[in-house]
Amino acid sequence: MEDDEGAEEQERFSHRQRLKAAVHYTVGCLCEDVASDKEVQFSKQTIAAISELTFRQCEHFAKDLEMFARHAKRSTINTEDVKLLARRSNSLLKYITEKNEELTQFNIEQRAKKKKKLEDDKTKSLAPAEAAASGRDSSAPSPGAEAAFGEGRQEQADSPERRMKLSAFILSF
Amino acid sequence: MEATGGGFRKELVSKLLQMHFKDSKTKVSGDALRLMAELLTIFVVEAAIRSVRQAQAEDLALVDVDQLEKVLPQLLLDF
Numbered sequence: 393m394e395d396d397e398g399a400e401e402q403e404r405f406s407h408r409q410r411l412k413a414a415v416h417y418t419v420g421c422l423c424e425d426v427a428s429d430k431e432v433q434f435s436k437q438t439i440a441a442i443s444e445l446t447f448r449q450c451e452h453f454a455k456d457l458e459m460f461a462r463h464a465k466r467s468t469i470n471t472e473d474v475k476l477l478a479r480r481s482n483s484l485l486k487y488i489t490e491k492n493e494e495l496t497q498f499n500i501e502q503r504a505k506k507k508k509k510l511e512d513d514k515t516k517s518l519a520p521a522e523a524a525a526s527g528r529d530s531s532a533p534s535p536g537a538e539a540a541f542g543e544g545r546q547e548q549a550d551s552p553e554r555r556m557k558l559s560a561f562i563l564s565f
Numbered sequence: 566m567e568a569t570g571g572g573f574r575k576e577l578v579s580k581l582l583q584m585h586f587k588d589s590k591t592k593v594s595g596d597a598l599r600l601m602a603e604l605l606t607i608f609v610v611e612a613a614i615r616s617v618r619q620a621q622a623e624d625l626a627l628v629d630v631d632q633l634e635k636v637l638p639q640l641l642l643d644f
Contacts (some may be wrong), residue, residue: 414577421571426613432620434630437626442612445607454585461591469593472602481643491603495596
């Protein structure tokens with residue numbers, strides 16, 4: 393029993409060490425960028441101190457975020473909680489709010505792109521599906537394929553505009 | 566979506582936060598995770614740049630722990 397507890401403790405400790413090392417690496421990269429930009433040098437102890445600082449600050453951030461979410465009766469932390477976390481300095485809050493807006497804009501654009509890609513894919517997939525469906529009418533297709541072709545056939549039947557799109561696509565060749 | 570060349574990766578930030586949650590059911594949304602990565606990056610960069618400014622004010626070419634110590638109180642108050 394005690395061995396198990398010891399092993400678990402060891403596991404947790406080494407997990408913590410791995411995370412600390414990962415933070416240290418990222419901090420080192422960021423400090424290197426700043427150093428080359430400002431043409432100064434950071435001592436190793438300074439980088440180690442900053443990474444220890446960041447690691448400890450994460451604990452405060454995490455606890456605060458959890459409290460904010462719980463206060464709002466949620467179990468998932470969202471961007472409003474993060475904005476509340478950044479309230480102490482005005483410029484920081486402004487920056488974070490701007491980043492949030494950029495993110496939402498980015499998400500909207502991504503969704504629009506995905507939708508367009510999905511529509512393009514559907515148009516492309518309908519062309520071979522039509523040819524194969526006419527060939528397989530006599531033989532018995534496998535259930536999976538039938539589902540796919542069935543869906544294709546249904547979509548064709550449903551929207552005349554899709555048929556127009558399809559013919560336009562074929563004509564383009 | 567990362568402003569600087571380096572930056573905190575989302576998986577790392579997620580693990581760092583998860584480690585300190587009291588409730589195991591607490592999760593972080595994807596957007597919040599990205600904002601947190603940005604916040605941590607700013608934290609590190611602020612610490613670095615403020616230390617550099619302190620060193621420049623003291624006319625030093627090497628940024629040591631002493632300079633970091635001097636800027637630490639204001640940094641922690643701002644975050």
